[in-house]
Amino acid sequence: MLVSSAATTAELRARDVWFAYPNRPVLQGVELSVRAGEVTALRGDNGAGKSTLLDIVCGVRRPHRGTVELPGRIAYVPQRTDLDSRLPVTVRDVVTMGTWSDRGWWRPLRRSDRFAVQAAMERVGIDHLASRRLDELSGGQVQRTLMARALTTGAPVIVLDEPTTGLDREVRRVVADLLAELAAEGRIVLHATHDDDALAASDIVLHLTHGTITKAEPTTSAAIQ
Ligand SMILES: Nc1ncnc2c1ncn2[C@@H]1O[C@H](COP(=O)(O)OP(=O)(O)OP(=O)(O)O)[C@@H](O)[C@H]1O
Numbered sequence: 001m002l003v004s005s006a007a008t009t010a011e012l013r014a015r016d017v018w019f020a021y022p023n024r025p026v027l028q029g030v031e032l033s034v035r036a037g038e039v040t041a042l043r044g045d046n047g048a049g050k051s052t053l054l055d056i057v058c059g060v061r062r063p064h065r066g067t068v069e070l071p072g073r074i075a076y077v078p079q080r081t082d083l084d085s086r087l088p089v090t091v092r093d094v095v096t097m098g099t100w101s102d103r104g105w106w107r108p109l110r111r112s113d114r115f116a117v118q119a120a121m122e123r124v125g126i127d128h129l130a131s132r133r134l135d136e137l138s139g140g141q142v143q144r145t146l147m148a149r150a151l152t153t154g155a156p157v158i159v160l161d162e163p164t165t166g167l168d169r170e171v172r173r174v175v176a177d178l179l180a181e182l183a184a185e186g187r188i189v190l191h192a193t194h195d196d197d198a199l200a201a202s203d204i205v206l207h208l209t210h211g212t213i214t215k216a217e218p219t220t221s222a223a224i225q
Contacts, residue, residue: 010036010071012057012157012188017066019052026052028211030066034190034204036156039183041199041219042192044208050192051079053208054161057190070157071188073101075150077143077160091137091145092130095121098152120151125174140167147178158182160191164198176201 014032026049034040044050055061057068058076075098098120099113121127124144134142143163150158163179164172176198183189183203191198199205200219207215 010156010188011069012071012190013069014053014057015067015069017053017056017063017068019049019056019061019063026211027056027063030208030212032057032206032213033216034188036071036186036188037183038203039179039189039191039201040204040206041202042190042206042208043194043199044192048208049211050208051161054159054190054192058159072157073153073155074157074159075153075155077146077150077158077163079161079165087134089134090130091121091126091132091134091141091148092117094134094145095148095152098149101153101155116152116154117148120148123151124148124178140171143167144171144175147175151182156186157188158190160189162193162195163191164193164195169197172197 012032012034014030017027017030017032019027030053032053042050042053052061054076056063057070058074059068060076095117096113099116118127121130124147126141126144126148129137129141129145134145137145143166147160147163150160160179164175167175172195179189179191179198180201191202193199193202202219205217205219206213
């Protein structure tokens, strides 16, 4: 699904973001700028605060100070499923949840919703799992289900927390290609990662250390283009 061309000039910005858990300062004046049309990676050591920052960007947590500006709706692919895995829901049910933000969960599915759900499942290669229950999936299959749910929203901003963790090499490449395609469609794509392949496939790498973004640099592949 293409987003409007207006989104290609769009930017996600965080200004002077501060956050602490009780007795644990995590973010200390983060300045973040993520442009549409590029895949931006956020790297940092374990515990550096990447998930916390993504939570704040997505509105899951409120910063203690600072602001986040978004050019439109946002779709968040968390590190782990936010759904109780014991719920008797299928892959298709979960991906269909992506249509709720536009349609309202109480309204019946439209033809366009069914089409978007099917297209998203095919795009991440899980259409053959459509009727499988969530608790019968591998970790990688759950991850791709969550990605399909995000695609179904049609949001111009996609934020993913370690989308390639636990995936085999072939699926990691599928995910990296998908992120590049989403950026090429004019979306804002921000993902936290420790994965060298995913970093190499990104256009910009931001380093989160000591509570701030210390460096923003193009990856080698982007630099030689
Ligand atoms: N709910 C919480 N309550 C208290 N402390 C927390 C909570 N969640 C995270 N932390 C702590 O905040 C710090 C930042 O955690 P966060 O999960 O944001 O880091 P991360 O960079 O995403 O780490 P990783 O690469 O291991 O996923 C860590 O020291 C972590 O232990």
